[in-house]
Amino acid sequence: MVKLGSYGGKVRMVIGGEESAAEEIMLLWGIQQPTLSKPNAFVSQSSLTLRLDSCGHSLSILQSPSSLSTPGVTGAVMWDSGIVLGKFLEHSVDSGMLVLQGKKIVELGSGCGLVGFIAALLGGQVILTDLPDRLRLLRKNIETNMKHGGVRGSATATELIWGEDPDPELTEPAPDFVLGSDVVYSENAVVDLLVTLGQLSGPKTTIFLAGELRNDAILEYFIEEAMKSFIIGRVDQTLWHPDYGSNRVVVYVLVKK
Numbered sequence: 001m002v003k004l005g006s007y008g009g010k011v012r013m014v015i016g017g018e019e020s021a022a023e024e025i026m027l028l029w030g031i032q033q034p035t036l037s038k039p040n041a042f043v044s045q046s047s048l049t050l051r052l053d054s055c056g057h058s059l060s061i062l063q064s065p066s067s068l069s070t071p072g073v074t075g076a077v078m079w080d081s082g083i084v085l086g087k088f089l090e091h092s093v094d095s096g097m098l099v100l101q102g103k104k105i106v107e108l109g110s111g112c113g114l115v116g117f118i119a120a121l122l123g124g125q126v127i128l129t130d131l132p133d134r135l136r137l138l139r140k141n142i143e144t145n146m147k148h149g150g151v152r153g154s155a156t157a158t159e160l161i162w163g164e165d166p167d168p169e170l171t172e173p174a175p176d177f178v179l180g181s182d183v184v185y186s187e188n189a190v191v192d193l194l195v196t197l198g199q200l201s202g203p204k205t206t207i208f209l210a211g212e213l214r215n216d217a218i219l220e221y222f223i224e225e226a227m228k229s230f231i232i233g234r235v236d237q238t239l240w241h242p243d244y245g246s247n248r249v250v251v252y253v254l255v256k257k
């Protein structure tokens with residue numbers, strides 16, 4: 001168990017080696033048995049609004065359930081790993097394991113924006129990013145949730161397509177933190193996602209990724225490729241928010257090698 005980057009909790013290293021990605025997958029699927037627990041435990045993807053209390057605020061996240069039927073559109077509704085990651089950040093700050101106040105934070109594949117909003121409520125200067133056609137709903141949610149008093153940090157949205165050159169506002173200076181929930185779900189996007197993580201990461205950048213345990217082969221491929229450039233640690237559920245645990249979700253911390 002080691003500390004990685006700017007996160008104060010001790011994480012389980014995913015040790016590099018030929019079989020280590022496969023071992024990680026066997027551990028996750030063998031011990032957590034994700035398929036036995038309920039999917040979408042914290043979200044309702046058929047509702048137009050998802051409500052969640054965080055940091056003393058009542059967040060009201062607009063969703064577009066009908067957009068889910070459009071091929072390739074996944075960020076129009078919330079996913080459990082977003083709730084888990086947002087609540088993990090809140091719990092980590094409350095328990096003194098993490099400081100987000102005044103930090104530059106970039107979120108990848110923000111979708112409806114909940115994770116970035118919680119990071120802004122915790123004091124971060126957050127840039128939420130997604131594909132160009134996803135920004136309308138994201139900006140509506142910023143308008144609804146972030147434009148009133150009491151937000152300690154800030155939240156803005158900009159386009160970022162993985163694998164393409166990021167806008168310099170994202171990379172200069174390098175973010176203190178990069179966040180992503182449920183961004184490892186398509187085999188075709190793994191390499192581009194890792195290119196973007198590499199472009200955004202400086203020597204002091206800490207990445208938090210929360211993933212849904214729905215496809216072992218894609219997660220194994222991601223870990224295998226990510227281990228070439230990043231040190232990876234898994235955050236035990238004992239360090240998550242006590243009310244937001246799930247055997248279908250995994251949380252990783254990554255830092256550049």
Ligand SMILES: C[S@@+](CC[C@H](N)C(=O)[O-])C[C@H]1O[C@@H](n2cnc3c(N)ncnc32)[C@H](O)[C@@H]1O
Pocket residue numbers: 074075076077078079080081082083108109110111112113129130131134160161162180181182183185189192
């Ligand atoms: C499954 S959704 C997760 C949304 C949100 N993070 C959550 O947890 O609810 C995946 C997100 O990644 C975005 N995404 C997928 N491929 C992308 C790419 N190539 N570049 C940028 N964003 C991408 C999608 O638009 C979507 O918002």
